Amino acid sequence: MHIAHLLRDESLGLRPLWCEDTMLGREISGVTATDLADPARSVRPGELVLSGLLWWTPDGGPAKAERFVSALRTAGAAALLAGEKTHGGVPDDLVHACRRYAVPVAAVPAHVMFRTITDSVQLRQRRGPGGRPTLPEPTRERLNRLLAGGADPAALLDAAFAHLDRPAAYLLTASGRTVAATTDAVRLPMDGTGVTVPVDVAEVGPYERLSLYLPEPGDIPPRELQEIAAILATWQRSGAGHRAAAYEAANALGALLTGGGADPFALRAALLACGLPPQGPYEVITAAPDRRALAEAVAQLRPGGAAVGGLPDGTAFAVLAAERPADSPTEPLAEIWPRIAACDPSRPQHAGTAPRADGPEDLNGALSQARYALASGRNAAPGASSVTDAASFTGLAALLTGIPEEVRAAYSHTVLGSLLAADNASSAVLLQTLETFLARDGSWARAAEELHLHVNTVHYRIGRVEQITGRDLSRLDDRLDLRAALLCRVRVTPREP
Secondary structure (H helix, E strand, O other): HHHHHHOOOOOOEEEEOOOOOOHHEEEOOEEEOOOOOOOHHHHHOOOEEEEEEHHHHHHHHHHHHHHHHHHHHHHHOOOOEEEEOOOOOOOHHHHHHHHHOOOOEEOOOOOOOHHHHHHHHHHOOOEEEEEHOOOHHHHHHHHHHHHHHHHHHHEEEEEOOOHEEEEEOEEEEEOOOEEEEEEOOOOOOOOOEEEEEEEOOOOOOOOOEEEEHHHHHHHHOOHHEEEEHHHHHHHHHHOHHHHHHHHHHHHHHHHHHHHHOOOOOHHHHHHHHHOOOOOOEEEEEEEEOOHHHHHHHHHHHHHOEEEEEEEEOOEEEEEEOOOOOOOHHHHHHHHHHHHHHHHOOOOEEEEEEOEOOOHHHHHHHHHHHHHHHHHHHHHHHOOOOEEEEEHHOHHHHHHHOOOHHHHHHHHHHHHHHHHOOOOOOOHHHHHHHHHHHOOOOOHHHHHHHHHOOHHHHHHHHHHHHHHHHHHOOOOHHHHHHHHHHOOOEEEEEEEOO
């Protein structure tokens, strides 16, 4: 690969600052990134050097530039690519030094990541039989133009496989969602055959990983598929800025919803900034611990019609535009959630949903319900992924699971007192009698029958419970207090030896 190839790559947007025509044919042997003031020891002959210019300051700038560039010349660097992000541009001191030491230099726009340049170089250095690039040069150039123009992945797939008569090709997420496909691809066959090539992007998590899948790859060379996957990786990285901006807009919406008494005009503006309609209806989902799991679920439920962000306490949330007045994501979410959770089995993922919000003024209430449902699911089964709907709270036991464990434990200890003493056999007997008595609707005879006791013994034990707790079990309110305290007990799971 030569310097000329790099500068012609429109997807990178490099801006030449100084380079003589005779230098454009310099061979690039590799890439290294450095911000050392003296990079001589970290650069090998023929390497392309990437630098964010953290070592340069206006104070003593010419001398610092002289030292850096002279080290590049001594090491035999092919060229220098200087990032504009740190200083808003490339200092003139550096350009003058590069001219003096005959080191070609180009500016890297602030929005271009160094990893994208590294991938581009490595992609061109992959060779097929006979030392020629595996992808035809016209195809490669067209793909670079599409990337530079912000084309979608479907257009990239069509262009990448056009010279191969467009076989069916799919870009899939780890949970099986089809992100894009070639134009004539039919419904994805899920028979486990075909070829899968990972789209290698180190910055993404398990829920964002993509793969290139061909059910019938034919005789397409594996290296050609790898090159196409690398191009798709560049596309995925290029969208990082857009995804971050969308996430920040959703965060602002979440802050408004949790702040209480949000100004209607501010709320309307926040919804529009997220690409959501200002009038509803909406669906709300919360999730923990990984926001990216929720983002993948929402992409399957409402592609392009939702906002996913984080609340001030770190909980992930999503607001979806409901397609119909009676829409609820609970059932389809419960169907796809296991596939999403399977992307990282080591971390159980929980989600909470709520009844729909008819308008912006109802979003705060829906969010509160979804957060409570999420807490309930996490408390009830922390080690297993789950989807919990607030509408499922039809009984006291279910309702109490959403209360924080510490609060439930404190309430239980306050109400039941010494009855919870694990090392006291008589307390355990009284606790069992209380549970049975309440479970049998306060029937002395039925409780005695189940416990195989005389009715008088049950009367005696319940009397002891009343003395210890200060409650009167002939009163409904006191019965409810004790029943809630029993349900709030935090059972400790024994640890394995």
